[in-house]
Amino acid sequence: MDVDRLRQDAAALLADGRARMVIGFRDRAGDRVPAFITDAEQAGELVYDEACRQNLAAYLKKAELARFRPVAIVARPAVMRSLVLLAAEAQVADADVLVLGVSDDDEYHGILDLAATAALLNEKYAEMPHDPDLVKRIEEISAMTPEERSTFWTEQFARCTRCYACRAACPMCYCTQCIVEKNVPQWISTAAAGHGNYAWNIIRAFHLAGRCTECGACEAACPQGIPLMLLNVVLARDVEEEFGIKVGYDAEAEPVIGSWSPDDGEDFIR
Amino acid sequence: MTQAEAKSTESAGAFEPRIVAFVCNWCTYAGADLTGTSRLQYAANVRIIKLPCTGRIDPLFILKAFEGGADAVLVSGCHPGDCHYTSGNYHARRRWMLLRNLLDFTGIDSRRLFFSWVSAAEGQKFADLINDITGKVREAGPFDPTNPARRQPWT
Numbered sequence: 001m002d003v004d005r006l007r008q009d010a011a012a013l014l015a016d017g018r019a020r021m022v023i024g025f026r027d028r029a030g031d032r033v034p035a036f037i038t039d040a041e042q043a044g045e046l047v048y049d050e051a052c053r054q055n056l057a058a059y060l061k062k063a064e065l066a067r068f069r070p071v072a073i074v075a076r077p078a079v080m081r082s083l084v085l086l087a088a089e090a091q092v093a094d095a096d097v098l099v100l101g102v103s104d105d106d107e108y109h110g111i112l113d114l115a116a117t118a119a120l121l122n123e124k125y126a127e128m129p130h131d132p133d134l135v136k137r138i139e140e141i142s143a144m145t146p147e148e149r150s151t152f153w154t155e156q157f158a159r160c161t162r163c164y165a166c167r168a169a170c171p172m173c174y175c176t177q178c179i180v181e182k183n184v185p186q187w188i189s190t191a192a193a194g195h196g197n198y199a200w201n202i203i204r205a206f207h208l209a210g211r212c213t214e215c216g217a218c219e220a221a222c223p224q225g226i227p228l229m230l231l232n233v234v235l236a237r238d239v240e241e242e243f244g245i246k247v248g249y250d251a252e253a254e255p256v257i258g259s260w261s262p263d264d265g266e267d268f269i270r
Numbered sequence: 271m272t273q274a275e276a277k278s279t280e281s282a283g284a285f286e287p288r289i290v291a292f293v294c295n296w297c298t299y300a301g302a303d304l305t306g307t308s309r310l311q312y313a314a315n316v317r318i319i320k321l322p323c324t325g326r327i328d329p330l331f332i333l334k335a336f337e338g339g340a341d342a343v344l345v346s347g348c349h350p351g352d353c354h355y356t357s358g359n360y361h362a363r364r365r366w367m368l369l370r371n372l373l374d375f376t377g378i379d380s381r382r383l384f385f386s387w388v389s390a391a392e393g394q395k396f397a398d399l400i401n402d403i404t405g406k407v408r409e410a411g412p413f414d415p416t417n418p419a420r421r422q423p424w425t
Contacts, residue, residue: 142375147414150377154418179330187330194422195337199330202376206329209368234375238368257368260360262350268370269363269385270399 021068081248169221210256297348304393325358
């Protein structure tokens with residue numbers, strides 16, 4: 001990809017004040033870590049390659065960064081969808097965010113506002129298939145007996161240390177008070193074991209139903225390697241198949257959970 | 271089966287399913303009431319929890335029921351179009367659709383999660399429903415105490 005153009009655009013945005021901060025990636029001893037750039041001269045630090053998997057839209061809602069708006073964010077298509085979704089949920093104003101668009105196959109899309117981002121998504125990335133490896137794994141797990149599935153997930157969730165890195169990595173987990181921290185009454189046990197781990201992981205996934213853009217940041221952030229994306233894709237697939245909705249393409253869209261249609265299927269209700 | 275009979279079979283060691291029913295105040299609860307006032311007999315395995323509307327039923331309620339020892343959960347409310355609050359049941363329907371598949375995928379299989387619409391006039395339907403799902407859960411057996419959704423003793 002043309003990283004030089006990305007650096008030039010970032011420097012130009014900061015120099016003429018269209019953005020007060022650019023959030024992108026820089027290199028730290030071979031790792032790709034987020035870069036928070038406020039000075040045009042630092043724009044040369046920016047890098048971009050396929051190792052840059054973090055969803056930088058997660059920083060947009062951090063209170064510490066509020067004073068740096070408007071913010072320009074380096075975003076691949078899944079991250080662009082997160083941003084459009086944040087706008088649809090009235091979490092970000094059009095004037096507060098710009099996108100430095102990069103594709104998953106090394107193309108640079110330049111500086112985009114939210115409207116242009118949504119237009120680009122609809123034009124070029126309307127068909128973003130679910131990760132085929134995940135779909136295959138989901139089919140395998142669905143084919144197991146309920147007992148086998150339960151055993152499989154017992155083993156997965158048993159590793160959870162409740163560090164909540166999945167939550168911190170997700171741009172859609174922006175609640176100022178999370179249900180898991182609510183303790184009167186306590187709905188989800190905070191002990192890193194058994195039913196608390198089950199409830200946490202299920203509710204985390206469910207609260208992202210119809211809101212997940214499958215960027216994969218939660219699973220990448222998990223230090224215990226819990227396959228969170230399996231849960232997210234199960235839900236995303238249902239949202240698509242049952243309600244015909246692909247999220248993150250329309251900043252005016254109603255939330256999937258929170259709206260309804262009289263035509264929603266109900267073959268499971270008697 | 272009367273409650274006394276249910277108790278005697280339970281103490282005899284036979285498996286008696288524990289079913290938690292989350293029902294709405296306006297339709298299913300009134301329907302269950304009608305079952306009673308009509309003197310219709312139904313299995314005593316169901317514990318009814320009344321809520322204002324099915325739209326009030328958070329997935330956490332269902333998880334909490336399984337956590338605390340339920341063998342199955344029933345969620346029941348007004349038929350589409352009949353919601354006291356106009357659209358609570360439509361909102362709930364969307365949520366259940368997604369939750370049901372997610373729970374099935376993670377080991378609480380759909381033999382333990384039931385959904386129905388029972389109106390205030392359907393006393394007979396409520397009795398039949400409870401008898402039917404009690405039979406089904408009895409067949410499925412107790413909910414595995416080692417399932418990750420179940421509250422575990424400290425080790």
